Amino acid sequence: MSHRNLQQEIGKKQPFDSLEQAAILNILRTSDIFHNQFGRLFRPYGLTPSQYNVLRILRGEGKPMPSLEIADRMVQVVPAITGLIDRLQAQNLVKRKRCTEDRRVVYIEITPKALSLLKEIDEPDLNLHRKLIGHLSSDELSELSRLLEKARASLVCTK
Amino acid sequence: MSHRNLQQEIGKKQPFDSLEQAAILNILRTSDIFHNQFGRLFRPYGLTPSQYNVLRILRGEGKPMPSLEIADRMVQVVPAITGLIDRLQAQNLVKRKRCTEDRRVVYIEITPKALSLLKEIDEPDLNLHRKLIGHLSSDELSELSRLLEKARASLVCTK
DNA sequence: GCCGATTAGTTTACACGTAAGATTGTCGCA
DNA sequence: TGCGACAATCTTACGTGTAAACTAATCGGC
Numbered sequence: 001m002s003h004r005n006l007q008q009e010i011g012k013k014q015p016f017d018s019l020e021q022a023a024i025l026n027i028l029r030t031s032d033i034f035h036n037q038f039g040r041l042f043r044p045y046g047l048t049p050s051q052y053n054v055l056r057i058l059r060g061e062g063k064p065m066p067s068l069e070i071a072d073r074m075v076q077v078v079p080a081i082t083g084l085i086d087r088l089q090a091q092n093l094v095k096r097k098r099c100t101e102d103r104r105v106v107y108i109e110i111t112p113k114a115l116s117l118l119k120e121i122d123e124p125d126l127n128l129h130r131k132l133i134g135h136l137s138s139d140e141l142s143e144l145s146r147l148l149e150k151a152r153a154s155l156v157c158t159k
Numbered sequence: 160m161s162h163r164n165l166q167q168e169i170g171k172k173q174p175f176d177s178l179e180q181a182a183i184l185n186i187l188r189t190s191d192i193f194h195n196q197f198g199r200l201f202r203p204y205g206l207t208p209s210q211y212n213v214l215r216i217l218r219g220e221g222k223p224m225p226s227l228e229i230a231d232r233m234v235q236v237v238p239a240i241t242g243l244i245d246r247l248q249a250q251n252l253v254k255r256k257r258c259t260e261d262r263r264v265v266y267i268e269i270t271p272k273a274l275s276l277l278k279e280i281d282e283p284d285l286n287l288h289r290k291l292i293g294h295l296s297s298d299e300l301s302e303l304s305r306l307l308e309k310a311r312a313s314l315v316c317t318k
Numbered sequence: 319g320c321c322g323a324t325t326a327g328t329t330t331a332c333a334c335g336t337a338a339g340a341t342t343g344t345c346g347c348a
Numbered sequence: 349t350g351c352g353a354c355a356a357t358c359t360t361a362c363g364t365g366t367a368a369a370c371t372a373a374t375c376g377g378c
Contacts, residue, residue: 018285018288019297019300019301019304020288020289020291020292020293020300021288022300022304023292023295023300023303023304023307024193024288024291024292026303026304026307026308027186027189027190027193027303027307028190028193028194029234029307029311030186030190030307030310030311031186031187031189031190031191032190032234032365033234033311033314034183034186034187035187036234036365036366037314039365039366043366043367048333048334048366049334050333050334050335051333066356067356067357068355068356068357075188075191075192075195075335076334076335076336077335077336077337078356078357078358079335079336079337079338079357079358079359079360080334080335080336081357082357082358082359083333083334083358084333084334087333102343102344102355102356103342103343103344104342104343104344104355104356104357105343105355105356105357106356106357126177129177129179129180129183130179131313132179132183132310132313132314133179133182133183133310133313134179135309135312135313136182136306136309136310138178140306140309141178141179141181141182142178143302143306144182144185144186144303144306144307144310145178145181145182145185147295147299147302147303147306148182148185148186148188148189148303149185150294150295150299151189151291151292151295151303152188152189152192153294154290154291154292154294155192155196155291191335195335195336198335198336202336202337207363207364208364209363209364209365210363225326225327226326226327227325227326227327234365235364235365235366236365236366236367237326237327237328238327238328238329238330238365238366238367238368239364239365239366240327240328241327241328241329242328242363242364243363243364246363261325261326261373261374262326262372262373262374263325263326263327263372263373263374264325264326264327264373265326265327
């Protein structure tokens with residue numbers, strides 16, 4: 001377990017121009033690597049990270065949700081949701097239900113098949129979380145979350 | 160500037176299962192938002208974040224590089240590089256040069272046009288960095304980088 | 319010198335993410 | 349009632365990320 005820092009890791013010969021640049025690159029790089037790890041975890045179950053994310057949101061909500069509300073909770077811009085739901089529906093993991101009062105909105109409902117699939121993934125998912133950052137102390141994890149939340153504070157509202 | 164934390168931000172009603180989960184979600188979410196911001200910055204110049212990344216690597220190196228070496232410095236897996244280089248080449252921002260000694264390797268060279276484009280972007284790029292996390296103190300930035308590097312330490316070698 | 323293993327790079331197929339624009343349905347107001 | 353603004357969703361086009369399979373060139377032994 002080598003403890004190379006980011007500069008060595010990406011083979012850069014000059015030091016970073018600024019602490020800001022180093023921090024942002026660290027955020028982007030760590031995220032990419034973690035995203036990749038989760039992608040590999042979900043793959044055997046036929047899910048992508050985004051698809052898993054949608055299902056987790058639906059399970060957490062406990063009842064059908066309009067698709068735009070799902071999109072709001074993800075970082076993505078709206079149009080991606082359509083295709084995402086299409087693919088989940090093709091796997092019988094969600095159902096679309098047109099709302100009768102406002103016929104513009106489409107409710108998305110999670111299926112029992114999806115719930116049992118999620119249940120299967122729960123433990124490996126938890127294990128991966130621990131594998132990825134279980135070696136940080138509680139204090140470090142709290143501090144990390146605090147700093148990232150503070151980092152986002154400048155534009156939570158601008159999206 | 161509301162200081163909602165992640166839990167409120169994504170509308171989750173239950174607290175997180177664990178500090179690990181909260182930290183990882185914070186990393187992924189912050190990264191997505193920042194990535195998005197840089198995407199908007201580069202768009203007017205006809206570049207995507209990945210394309211900009213490739214050009215920055217080439218400028219930093221100061222001389223032509225084999226394409227796989229470029230891929231190594233990015234998070235991406237190899238095959239994506241081909242198309243990336245194709246599009247940069249179509250814009251006359253890089254050139255491909257087959258190596259004469261080892262005819263398997265293709266050297267990628269940055270063009271003067273790309274260098275002057277980068278120069279144009281340097282200042283807005285620096286400004287965005289400051290806008291995104293300039294409100295964190297030097298100590299906080301250092302601590303953030305340290306924690307993220309520590310987070311990655313468990314798998315720097317496994318990629 | 320020849321054959322298998324390795325390495326650099328490409329191709330293909332598929333799932334996203336983004337922006338821009340089109341569709342369809344609802345609402346406010348004259 | 350009719351009409352324009354708005355809202356929810358979908359469509360399209362393009363760039364990117366992933367895995368798997370393929371090509372071409374080099375290397376290592378014998």
